[in-house]
Amino acid sequence: MTDHKDDKQKTPSKMSFKEQILAELEKANQIRKEKEEELHQQGLREDELRQKEIEVQKATQRTAELYHEYQKEAESQTVKDSESLTIGETQPQIVPLSANHLVAEAIEVSEIESIESFSENNSLEEDSGSESYAVYSESETSPLEKQTTSDRSNTNQTDFSESQEESLEKSDENFKEDESDLSKTIPFTPLMANDLDPTGLTTESQATILSNDDIVHYDHSENDKETLTEKQNETSTDEGGLVKKRAKRQHVNRLANKISLMIIAGILALMLLVAVIGTTYVYSAVNPIDKTDKKYVQVEIPVGSGNKLIGQILEEKGLIKNSTVFNFYTKFKNYGNFQSGYYNLQKSMSMGEIAKSLQIGGTAEPTKPVLGKVLIPEGYSIRQMAKAMEDNVNTKSTKDKSPFSSETFLKVISDDVFIKEMVKKYPRLLSSIPKKSDAIYQLEGYLFPATYNYYKGSSEKEMIDQMLATTDAKMANYYDQIENDGKTVNEVLTLASLVEKEGSTDEDRRDIASVFYNRLNNGMALQSNIAILYAMGKLGDKTSLAEDASIDTTIKSPYNIYTNTGLMPGPVDSPGVSAIEATVKPANTDYLYFVANVKTGEVYYAKTYEQHSANVEKYVNSQIQ
Structure with a gap:
């Protein structure tokens, strides 16, 4: 900033044109570098820097061309500028100037005034952002110093202008046209920061000073030109280096981003692979080890064993793949309360099937491994049981067969020696079995309906023995009551075999049992189709309603309870616990008749034959027609 406190006019510093040019270029380069650094810090894009570099190179090339023209004209122009005017001790020496030079000086003064006005109005802190630089002769005083002097200095400037006009009048006729230009008014244009060229001058100012053919000429050596060229080359090198550094840094950043993305993608792929492998492993661990291994x-399983210990035992036996998976699987599925004991398990069992078996409980002593199972449903006759013995119900496939045959089963069940052995073994159960001459099968109704395991080496005899043992165990609760009621086990099982087929619910079975007892007590025939079908060998076969209604009730057979009063010689099927319970403890009614709706199965009871006939017509005959 100009120091307005100094009222004295400063002595102009004598500086050669070369030194001024170099000084101005150095300052311009400094300003340009500061601007580039500022633009760089603000994140100027690479293409903007490249465009800026091109503009600087063009400006430098134009300066060199103007300087070359200036050298040529300096050689041909008459040196009249060496004379100077001395105005007092403090006035600067005035060099006779051409018209164009005066115009340039006037423009420079106007520009400097504009710059100072712009600087004061905007309060800029840095002088480089608001200063304008111009070229002055050795004998000139800086316009900036003229601007900052006192009122006295302004008076001297007026005298200086008058002397300049006198000088112009004596100039060569060749500059008359230029003199006419002085009469024109030079418009004042405020200088903005954006109007500054990298050299520190405005575009208009450069054009006025450097592009005119009548520009002020000075003598300079070839060394000055070389120095200027070196400065320009250094400027271009610095700018090129900055662009290269920025491009290199961007390349490094792009490479780093690619590497980061590759690392992240690799981690995600690894996590996905681990998840897939883990899921596959858990799935294989939950499924059977070997679906084809039936051994x-x-x-x-020791007492007090937890899920973790049980899993380790099963893994050691080769029944599961991983004990840790078993531990988490059983907890996730809420399998618990595993029982101690001995178990016979298979590798073809899934982890869930093994867990369910452990919840049921094992045996106190080691037992033979179970090879399969046979199922005897409630109400099956011995003839139906013989066929069921051939099927292994331990697997989902219906093609799996047991080692038993129906022929062998029927042969054993009719063997007198075997029957005598069983009577001795289960006396309370078999002491009242019917005679062989009276019954079709003496052990009919004595083989309890249930699911039975068979083992390696199991035979039909062992299976029948197992069934008799089960019936004996179930009847143990009723032996005393049967004896107290004056009945036999054979009578109870015989009547229970009818109740099993006639009734479908516990309540119906108790009511039906009461009807049979009421009829027996009144000397009436039981009149049940079940016994007739058994005598005909059709019990268990699929028959139509018409066939059941038209059954021959006149056949001669001890099992024809239409013509014979009392019970049959023995049971016609194997009753379940519900039918046995209903027979031992029947309902207390006075019904003598019952009939079931052939479509719904609902049972209707009657005390008289007329009521019963009406029910038969309504719920049976009308349904058949």
């Missing part, structure tokens, strides 16, 4: 493996 049994005996396992002992």
Whole structure:
């Protein structure tokens, strides 16, 4: 900033044109570098820097061309500028100037005034952002110093202008046209920061000073030109280096981003691979080890064993793949309360099937491994049982067969020696079995309906023995009551075999049992189709309603309870616990008749024959027609 406190006019510093040019270029380069650094810090894009570099190179090339023209004209122009005017001790020496030079000086003064006005109005802190630089002769005083002097200095400037006009009048006729230009008014244009060229001058100012053919000429050596060229080359090198550094840094950043993305993608791929492998492993661990291996493996589960210990035992036996998976699987599925004991398990069992078996409980002593199972449903006759013995119900496939045959089963069940052995073994159960001459099968109704395991080496005799043992165990609760009621086990099982087929619910069975007892007590025939079908060998076969209604009730057979009063010689099927319970403890009614709706199965009871006939017509005959 100009120091307005100094009223004295400063002595102009004598500086050669070369030094001024170099000084101005150095300052311009400094301003340009500061601007580039500022633009760089603000994140100027690479293409903007490249465009800026091109503009600087063009400006430098134009300056060199103007300087070359200036050298040529300096050689041909008459040196009249060496004379100077001395105005007092403090006035600067005035060099006779051409018209164009005066115009340039006037423009420079106007520009400097504009710059100072712009600087004061905008309060800029940095002088480089608001200063304008111009070229002055050795004998000139800086316009900036003229601007900052006192009122006295302004008076001297007026005298200086008058002397300049006198000088112009004596100039060569060749500059008359230029003199006419002085009469024109030079418009004042405020200088903005954006109007500054990298050299520190405005575009208009450069054009006025450097592009005129009548520009002020000075003598300069070839060394000055070389120095200027070196400065320009250094400027271009610095700018090129900055662009290269920025491009290199961007390349490094792009490379780093690519590497980061590759690392992240690799981690995600690894996590996905681990998840897939883990899921596959858990799935294989939950499923059976070998679906085709039907061999049994005996396992002992100690008392107080937890899920983790049980899993380790099963893994050691080769029944599961991983004990840790078993531990988490059983907890996730809420399998618990595993029982101690001995178990016979298979590798073809899934983890869930093994867990369910452990919840049921094992045996106190080691047992043979179970090879399969046979199912005897409630109400099956011995003839139906013989066929059921051939099927292994331990698997989902219906093609799996047991080692038993129906022929062998029927042969054993009719063997007198075997029957005598069983009577001795289960006296309370078999002491009242019918005679062989009276019954079709003496052990009919004595084989309890249930699911039975068979083992390696099991035979039909062992299976029948197992069934008799089960019936004996179930009847143990009723032996005393049967004896107290004056009945036999054979009578109870015989009547229970009818109740099993006639009734479908516990309540119906108790009511039906009461009807049979009421009829027996009144000397009436039981009149049940079940016994007739058994005598005909059709019990268990699929028959139509018309066939059941038209059954021959006149056949000669001890099982024809239409013509014979009392019970049949023995049971016609194997009753379940519900039918046995209803027979031992029947309902207390006075019904003598019952009939079931052939479509709904609902049972209707009657005390008289007329009521019963009406029910038969309504719920049977009308349905058949």
